Amino acid sequence: MKSSVFILIVLISGAFAGTIHGTVNFAIVEPYLDQAIGLENESLFASGEAENTLEFWAEYESYRIWQKSGQVLAGIILGLAMGSLFGIVFALSKNSLPGKTDISKSIILSGLMWLVLFIIPFLKYPANPPTVGETETVLLRTILYVSFMIISGIGFVVFYKISLKLKNNKKYFGIIGYIGLLIAAFVLMPENPDKITAPMNLVNEFRFVSILGVSSFWGSVGIILGLFWKKFNN
Amino acid sequence: MSRTEQVSVSKTSVSKIAILALAIVFAAGLFVVGFDQGHIFSLVYGEQAFIDLTIHELTHDMRHAAGFPCH
Numbered sequence: 001m002k003s004s005v006f007i008l009i010v011l012i013s014g015a016f017a018g019t020i021h022g023t024v025n026f027a028i029v030e031p032y033l034d035q036a037i038g039l040e041n042e043s044l045f046a047s048g049e050a051e052n053t054l055e056f057w058a059e060y061e062s063y064r065i066w067q068k069s070g071q072v073l074a075g076i077i078l079g080l081a082m083g084s085l086f087g088i089v090f091a092l093s094k095n096s097l098p099g100k101t102d103i104s105k106s107i108i109l110s111g112l113m114w115l116v117l118f119i120i121p122f123l124k125y126p127a128n129p130p131t132v133g134e135t136e137t138v139l140l141r142t143i144l145y146v147s148f149m150i151i152s153g154i155g156f157v158v159f160y161k162i163s164l165k166l167k168n169n170k171k172y173f174g175i176i177g178y179i180g181l182l183i184a185a186f187v188l189m190p191e192n193p194d195k196i197t198a199p200m201n202l203v204n205e206f207r208f209v210s211i212l213g214v215s216s217f218w219g220s221v222g223i224i225l226g227l228f229w230k231k232f233n234n
Numbered sequence: 235m236s237r238t239e240q241v242s243v244s245k246t247s248v249s250k251i252a253i254l255a256l257a258i259v260f261a262a263g264l265f266v267v268g269f270d271q272g273h274i275f276s277l278v279y280g281e282q283a284f285i286d287l288t289i290h291e292l293t294h295d296m297r298h299a300a301g302f303p304c305h
Binding site for chain 2: 063067077126
């Protein structure tokens with residue numbers, strides 16, 4: 001495949017899937033964000049940090065419109081980014097992936113990356129709505145989250161390569177090794193330092209719709225890139 | 235009796251430059267959505283960008299929804 005075609009189909013796949021992700025979020029995540037930010041506002045009024053005035057609501061509406069308008073755009077940007085990673089991994093691993101066709105291989109890989117880069121880190125550091133999370137700890141939380149993604153992602157690749165070199169039942173050592181690494185990471189890495197002060201039903205429902213949104217991305221990027229690859233691969 | 239083993243080595247069909255270009259898109263896009271706290275616009279607007287948080291606010295809702303830490 002020509003490099004230009006490869007880059008183009010990867011970017012288009014990522015942008016499409018990102019648009020789907022942003023649209024799904026707009027439909028199902030935004031109501032929870034509004035609810036959480038509403039609680040934040042009530043807290044600001046109660047503590048005296050802000051006053052319940054027309055000026056406050058005018059400013060609030062202004063930045064909420066800006067934030068909401070970015071949902072789909074940010075979905076496209078994130079889609080381009082994660083789609084690019086997906087395209088790179090697919091190109092490098094296609095020949096060793098299970099599956100008979102490019103489409104099935106692509107879908108299997110997207111499922112694996114959804115699990116390794118999103119679901120597993122999510123179990124340790126789940127998504128939180130606004131009102132949960134202090135500004136002072138955002139750098140620490142980012143380092144912890146990204147570190148867990150890297151440990152999970154690179155650990156999977158390393159143990160997968162090890163399992164490919166092993167024969168018969170010894171292949172399971174790769175899976176056991178990866179699970180062992182994840183258990184160690186779960187135990188050794190610190191918890192999210194911020195306490196959850198929002199109602200747990202709001203937090204849990206937000207986390208559920210967050211999973212649905214991200215899953216819509218990984219589900220669609222696998223199908224779209226697989227279809228493009230089948231069409232353009234010579 | 236001599237034995238011949240056929241070893242098939244499969245290489246990727248895409249160039250390293252294409253991989254590098256996509257790696258740059260990955261890093262830049264992830265930074266914009268997941269981590270920017272005014273850093274990008276600070277290259278033009280200086281310290282004011284860390285107060286305005288223009289890109290951060292634009293990606294704020296997706297940042298929360300995609301599981302990235304936020305304030």
